[in-house]
Amino acid sequence: MAEEKRNLETIPAGSLGIITLAGCQTLGEQVDHYLVKWRQERESEHKNSLAFSGYQRDSYILKSKVPRFGTGEGKGVILESVRGMDLYLLVDVVNYSLTYSLCGHENHMSPDDHFQDLKRIISAVGGKARRINVIMPFLYESRQHKRSSRESLDCAIALQELVKMGVDNIITFDAHDPRVQNAIPLHGFETVQPAYQFIKNLLRDQKDLQIDSDHMMVISPDEGGMGRAIYIANVLGLDMGMFYKRRDYTRVVSGRNPIVAHEFLGSDVDGKDVIVIDDMISSGESVLEVAAALKKRKARKIFICSTFGLFTNGLEGFDKAYEEGNIDRVLTTNLIYQTPELLEREWYINCNMSKYVAYLIDTLNHDTSISDLLDPNEKIQKLLAKYRANQL
Numbered sequence: 001m002a003e004e005k006r007n008l009e010t011i012p013a014g015s016l017g018i019i020t021l022a023g024c025q026t027l028g029e030q031v032d033h034y035l036v037k038w039r040q041e042r043e044s045e046h047k048n049s050l051a052f053s054g055y056q057r058d059s060y061i062l063k064s065k066v067p068r069f070g071t072g073e074g075k076g077v078i079l080e081s082v083r084g085m086d087l088y089l090l091v092d093v094v095n096y097s098l099t100y101s102l103c104g105h106e107n108h109m110s111p112d113d114h115f116q117d118l119k120r121i122i123s124a125v126g127g128k129a130r131r132i133n134v135i136m137p138f139l140y141e142s143r144q145h146k147r148s149s150r151e152s153l154d155c156a157i158a159l160q161e162l163v164k165m166g167v168d169n170i171i172t173f174d175a176h177d178p179r180v181q182n183a184i185p186l187h188g189f190e191t192v193q194p195a196y197q198f199i200k201n202l203l204r205d206q207k208d209l210q211i212d213s214d215h216m217m218v219i220s221p222d223e224g225g226m227g228r229a230i231y232i233a234n235v236l237g238l239d240m241g242m243f244y245k246r247r248d249y250t251r252v253v254s255g256r257n258p259i260v261a262h263e264f265l266g267s268d269v270d271g272k273d274v275i276v277i278d279d280m281i282s283s284g285e286s287v288l289e290v291a292a293a294l295k296k297r298k299a300r301k302i303f304i305c306s307t308f309g310l311f312t313n314g315l316e317g318f319d320k321a322y323e324e325g326n327i328d329r330v331l332t333t334n335l336i337y338q339t340p341e342l343l344e345r346e347w348y349i350n351c352n353m354s355k356y357v358a359y360l361i362d363t364l365n366h367d368t369s370i371s372d373l374l375d376p377n378e379k380i381q382k383l384l385a386k387y388r389a390n391q392l
Helices: 026-042 113-127 154-164 179-185 195-205 221-234 285-296 318-323 340-344 352-364 377-389
Strands: 015-020 085-090 099-102 105-110 131-135 168-173 187-193 216-220 239-247 261-263 273-281 302-309 330-335 348-351
Touching: 015 026, 015 352, 026 085, 026 352, 085 113, 085 239, 099 113, 099 154, 113 131, 131 352, 154 168, 154 179, 179 187, 195 221, 195 302, 195 348, 195 377, 216 221, 221 239, 221 273, 221 377, 239 285, 261 285, 273 285, 285 302, 285 318, 340 348
Parallel strands: 015 085, 085 131, 131 168, 168 187, 216 239, 216 273, 273 302, 302 330, 330 348
Antiparallel strands: 099 105, 239 261
16 A cells, blocks of 8 residues: 555646547556546645645546548547646557458558558547646557668657647657667656566466575577567566577568577586567567577577567467477566457466556656666566465
């Protein structure tokens, strides 16, 4: 309860309002549930003052919609007043399950459609809100973050578009490259790591782990994800290793140079449990090849932790790897769309991030520092102590 009651002394930046765009309603409802519960339980001598007007409500979600014309064009509509509010817009740009009619054809929503809908809703606010914050777990176009030839810089342009429309803060999770924030240096940009949720869910599922450098290792599947692996290895007190991708630069297949082999750098993994940590599983080929390479080196159990499970090539490859014993568990978050088939898989562990997102919104609404939320080291140490005492 101490953590939930920490923001009482500051006045909210404005009356809290949450707008969940299509495809993000489930996460938004879970976040709303926590906020309603916490704020009803809070006691404050200032609760009835004007500054806390609208502080306790039955729901903070505002009704909105994006209807479409027959041509597929749309418009953003907000069905409630947002004047003077501190708005939080939740959007999942990779939810491909939604469809709309395009000249009589059924069209699946692409990331471009979701991003355009976000801009429509911001436009519908019409400058009436006190502050606009965008929570975009999967950062739109985050993989196109740097230029290597005559290429567009889509992520930087998208961020600049949002701040020009009046967005004050952008919160994302595990950005592919956090340096993309250089595009908007004078505005709030936070990239959040779900390290605590990965460790908590893994320890709850696996009761026989020995968390020390003799029995466990953290592996980064490529050089780009080293920072993630170093952080988790340090807070758990483990060694780390990495793979680097040896590519054939004489050929281009599907827009990229094909990978020839995954080369391993690190100490011996024989008999050790291994945590492979990455930002996203797209097709899953890389992590499965890494898992197979670790199994050849006689690793004991292999756990794949990834913030975003896109599974663009389906789940069959993971089913096969699980049957062959190459992987033991795959952990991803509910920050993006998860198919019902994925949630039913025996090898899959869903890491629910709704409480964490609710903490972020609650703290930011009170204009209080979120530093302790961004660095969960202390919480992880308490979790490890409980696990070692068999209290988890």
